[in-house]
Amino acid sequence: MSVSHRVGSDHQLARLLQIGIVLEEVVEARAHHHYQSLGADRELDPEIEALLADAAEESAAHRERLEDVIADLDAESIPFEDIETLVEAQYAQTKPDDFDGVLYDQLCNEETAYKFYDDLVSAIEASDARFSVDRDRLLDTLRSIRADEADGVEDVTKIMETRD
Amino acid sequence: MNTADQYLKAIYLIQEMEDGPAATGALADMLDVSPASANEMIGKLESRDLAEHEKYKGVRLTDEGIARARDAIQTYCIIERFLANVLDVEDFRGEARELEAVIDDTVADRLDTIINRNPNCPDCFDAETDACRELEVECERPAD
Numbered sequence: 001m002s003v004s005h006r007v008g009s010d011h012q013l014a015r016l017l018q019i020g021i022v023l024e025e026v027v028e029a030r031a032h033h034h035y036q037s038l039g040a041d042r043e044l045d046p047e048i049e050a051l052l053a054d055a056a057e058e059s060a061a062h063r064e065r066l067e068d069v070i071a072d073l074d075a076e077s078i079p080f081e082d083i084e085t086l087v088e089a090q091y092a093q094t095k096p097d098d099f100d101g102v103l104y105d106q107l108c109n110e111e112t113a114y115k116f117y118d119d120l121v122s123a124i125e126a127s128d129a130r131f132s133v134d135r136d137r138l139l140d141t142l143r144s145i146r147a148d149e150a151d152g153v154e155d156v157t158k159i160m161e162t163r164d
Numbered sequence: 165m166n167t168a169d170q171y172l173k174a175i176y177l178i179q180e181m182e183d184g185p186a187a188t189g190a191l192a193d194m195l196d197v198s199p200a201s202a203n204e205m206i207g208k209l210e211s212r213d214l215a216e217h218e219k220y221k222g223v224r225l226t227d228e229g230i231a232r233a234r235d236a237i238q239t240y241c242i243i244e245r246f247l248a249n250v251l252d253v254e255d256f257r258g259e260a261r262e263l264e265a266v267i268d269d270t271v272a273d274r275l276d277t278i279i280n281r282n283p284n285c286p287d288c289f290d291a292e293t294d295a296c297r298e299l300e301v302e303c304e305r306p307a308d
Contacts, residue, residue, distance in 0.1 A: 007266065008262075012259075012262055012263070015247075015251075015253075015259060015262075015263065016263065016266060018251060019246075019263075019267070019271075019275070022250065022251075022275070022278075023271070023274060023275070026274060026277065026278060082250075083250065083278070086250065086278040086279075087277075087278050108274070109274070111270070112270050112271055112273070112274040115268050115270050115271060116267075116268070116271045119266055119267075119268055119271075120266065123265075123266045
């Protein structure tokens with residue numbers, strides 16, 4: 001057990017980035033499923049439709065950016081097919097049954113992702129460890145993804161407010 | 165998981181193992197911090213009514229402290245289970261210890277959506293092996 005809030009090695013950094021990739025995968029898969037399942041038995045709200053499509057696209061882009069960093073760290077890759085299967089298997093148990101539920105779930109996704117990247121950036125900033133990737137490039141990437149997540153929270157919140 | 169939650173979790177686990185208050189030295193050893201740092205945090209936990217310090221005996225969690233500690237163990241269980249079952253990490257216990265300080269409980273809750281956690285969590289957690297008993301991986305006792 002350790003109380004250190006720092007990232008101290010390439011290995012630890014790679015593992016955290018892998019967790020980021022899984023979170024993105026969860027967001028992407030859930031947004032896609034929400035879109036599919038709600039469209040099956042009712043007319044989709046174009047605003048929510050656009051939000052979910054953007055969220056899925058953005059998560060896929062984030063995942064690729066994180067994968068690029070991990071590739072430079074020379075760490076092992078994650079079996080995405082397995083994760084996708086897990087997400088799908090669990091989705092049925094927790095899926096929201098209306099638009100408000102979908103928006104709330106999407107808000108949780110964006111807030112969680114923001115919190116993850118915010119903690120990760122702080123832990124890297126607090127660390128004096130040398131990584132095999134350029135530190136500035138790493139922090140720029142993570143800060144830019146964090147900014148996207150902050151925008152995502154704002155976008156969902158705006159739609160939720162207009163529906164109140 | 166923030167530092168206070170890590171202390172609460174450690175105190176809870178020592179209390180369980182010792183069936184009594186957690187000695188400051190044992191707590192410092194478990195968290196790999198100095199006894200002075202442990203004492204300082206115990207003071208903070210006391211001021212928040214999460215723990216009570218008994219002179220010459222050690223620290224004991226209040227009911228609220230126990231509830232917070234059990235939440236922290238659940239978060240830790242999610243991290244261990246996620247590493248072992250989703251990322252297929254062999255040394256899931258060692259890596260969970262490294263990562264717990266950086267993984268927030270809201271993040272753990274999201275990871276929890278893709279793992280099958282036992283409903284009896286956190287009672288599934290074995291303080292001796294520092295791992296969930298229900299993990300489908302053989303656990304050996306950690307070396308001292």
